[in-house]
Amino acid sequence: MQIESRPRPIFEQAALAELAARPDTSPNWLRSFKNDAIEYLQSKGMPSRSDEIWRFVELVPIVSNAYRPFTAQAVSSITADMVQPYLFQEPDAVRLVFVNGFYAAHLSSLAHLSANVTVVPLQTALVEQAALVESFLADMPEDGRDAFYALNTASFQDGALIDIPENLQLTAPIQLLFLTTDGHTEAGVSFPRVMVRLGEHAQAAIGVSFVGHNPMPPETYLTNSVAQIHLAAHARLEYAVAQMESDNAFHLAQTQAMLQSHSQLKMTTVATGGKISRHFLHASLLGEHADCQLNGLSVLMNDAHVHDHLLVDHAVPNCTSSQLYKGILDDHSRSEFMGTIRIHKDAQKTDANQLNQSLLLSDDARVFTRPQLRIDADDVKCTHGATVGQLDENQIFYLASRGLSSELAQSVLTFGFAEEIIERISIHSLHEYLDDCVQRHLRNNIQPSPRGK
Numbered sequence: 001m002q003i004e005s006r007p008r009p010i011f012e013q014a015a016l017a018e019l020a021a022r023p024d025t026s027p028n029w030l031r032s033f034k035n036d037a038i039e040y041l042q043s044k045g046m047p048s049r050s051d052e053i054w055r056f057v058e059l060v061p062i063v064s065n066a067y068r069p070f071t072a073q074a075v076s077s078i079t080a081d082m083v084q085p086y087l088f089q090e091p092d093a094v095r096l097v098f099v100n101g102f103y104a105a106h107l108s109s110l111a112h113l114s115a116n117v118t119v120v121p122l123q124t125a126l127v128e129q130a131a132l133v134e135s136f137l138a139d140m141p142e143d144g145r146d147a148f149y150a151l152n153t154a155s156f157q158d159g160a161l162i163d164i165p166e167n168l169q170l171t172a173p174i175q176l177l178f179l180t181t182d183g184h185t186e187a188g189v190s191f192p193r194v195m196v197r198l199g200e201h202a203q204a205a206i207g208v209s210f211v212g213h214n215p216m217p218p219e220t221y222l223t224n225s226v227a228q229i230h231l232a233a234h235a236r237l238e239y240a241v242a243q244m245e246s247d248n249a250f251h252l253a254q255t256q257a258m259l260q261s262h263s264q265l266k267m268t269t270v271a272t273g274g275k276i277s278r279h280f281l282h283a284s285l286l287g288e289h290a291d292c293q294l295n296g297l298s299v300l301m302n303d304a305h306v307h308d309h310l311l312v313d314h315a316v317p318n319c320t321s322s323q324l325y326k327g328i329l330d331d332h333s334r335s336e337f338m339g340t341i342r343i344h345k346d347a348q349k350t351d352a353n354q355l356n357q358s359l360l361l362s363d364d365a366r367v368f369t370r371p372q373l374r375i376d377a378d379d380v381k382c383t384h385g386a387t388v389g390q391l392d393e394n395q396i397f398y399l400a401s402r403g404l405s406s407e408l409a410q411s412v413l414t415f416g417f418a419e420e421i422i423e424r425i426s427i428h429s430l431h432e433y434l435d436d437c438v439q440r441h442l443r444n445n446i447q448p449s450p451r452g453k
Contacts (some may be wrong), residue, residue: 012046013148014066019154021028026299030126033137037153046147055369056336057058057278057307062250067189067222067429069155070100074181078213083107083179086211086244090429092118099179101190103158112172118163118274120172122193132163136195136228141284148252152191152226160194162206163224166199166232173205180221180249189218194227198235198263205238205427207354210253212246212273219248227255232289233265240430241436243271243279247302251277261287268425270434271306272441278307285312285319296325297421299441300333300365310339314347324353327419328414328442329365336368341384345376356383359391359417370419414442 024031032330042288046063047054078099087095094120094195094199103121116127125133136155136246160176178192196202210223215355231237245251245386251274257265265315283292300304312321358367371384391413418438425431 004301008291010066011063011172012041015151015155016041020067022323027126027130028128028450029134030137034062034154037150040145040150041147041154044150046170051310053280053338058276060306062222065220065222066186069157070102070180070188070190072100072102075099075102075104078104078107078179078181080107082213083177086177086179086209087291088173088175088207088429088433090172093175093429094172095175095177096121097177097179098158098192098319099181100188101158101178101192101319113311114168116165117168117170118161120161122156122159122161122195124366125180127197129161129163132197133161133195136230139230139258141282142260148224149226149254151253152193152224155224155401156193156226160195162194162196164198164202164204164252167201169203170205172274173207173429176206176208178208178223178225179213180211180223181243187222189222189224192223192225193234194225196228196237196239197230198232198237200232201234203236203395204212205240205430207240207242207430207433209242209244210251212249219246220250221246222250222252222379225251225253227253229255229257230263231257231259232267233260234262235260236264236426237266237268237450238427238430239426240434241267241269243273243277244437245274245277247304249274253279254276255279255281257281257283257288257292259283259285259287259292262289263287264291264293266293266295266424266426268297268421268434269308270296270421271300272437274304274306276305278309280309281312282311283313283321285321286316288316288318290319292319292321293424294323295406295421297418297425297438298327298328298329298335299418300335300436301330303332303334305334305336307336308338312341312352313345314341314350314352317346317348317350318352319347321352321430324421324424326417327354327358327367328361328418329358329367329412330361332362334366334368337386338372339384340374341382342374343377343380343382346441348379350377350380350381350382352380356386358386358388360388361390374399399443411442415439418442440441
């Protein structure tokens, strides 16, 4: 495929050159999707800060690297002891582990997989579940198509397919662990792809972890991930994502969820790592009485940036949605929340609410928050809002008067601010896992001060 000669960021040049040079042995149906993605990337190019949804994202540090796709070289060097700290403490959990984007069978566990449930690496699914994978690739909403989605579609080598049949309720969670580690001498990139389908009346809990495991210099790498979630009527899914990348890593993620009638999605995202990360989450409520609950927490220090962009589409009547996103920011960190509730003209009786709250522990931290409503129906109940502030000195004084030191009082209040998000997770092992991640990060890295630094 010929590449146009026009000025492009070095990342885009390298990506297109890599795709053009790579021999493609994909089946025809998959090659068609990949070629369409390459053509999109060639014609549209990388986003820029002139695009509204990218306006506050520092793209230059990301696209200034000529990333090389990781190889499977590091897979065999990772032992079970190395991944143990990142695993759910759940004896019956089903687990797929990926190292630098490649499936690691010796670290995964499928012993407790229920009959008729499909949990397989994407490379296996491309052979054994080709029709289902094709349907996922064909069902991407137009709102989700951008350069990084196209790059993932053109480049993904592995990931996970999870298919829960109708009327099956799983009692133990499924964990997907994407570990990025050393073994590279230049900036690397991986393209995880996750596809999840729940049949009618099915129920499951899934936890996805992105972890940077002691990468050696230069430490810079990019995770460009895409997840697609399809819930049939009356299906219920609890889905949690922990982003714990290395300090100099970049993380660009996109999640697309489609909810049919009476289905429910409870999704929680927690970010404690990465230099710059962005998560675009698009939920489409396509059947009446669907319910979508989106919760997020960012705990940031140094000069980390986290961007949460949400779009909840109410396409039909009688649906509910909620968004509660919180941020704890120290040092020179930055966060952005851009949440949109879009209610189409036929989506009467919609009940939707949205709230973004940020706690600043430093005078140098910055928050950009833009909750938005776009309503084309007249019989709806919608609220949105945002708050930004510091720790309450009166509360600190009250706790200190009860015997706590000032430092401990600040820590208690900071933990309490974060815990409201974690407490919304009903699956015990998911709750404990994310609670431990957040508390460990706060304890090791955040030193709150009510007056800033």
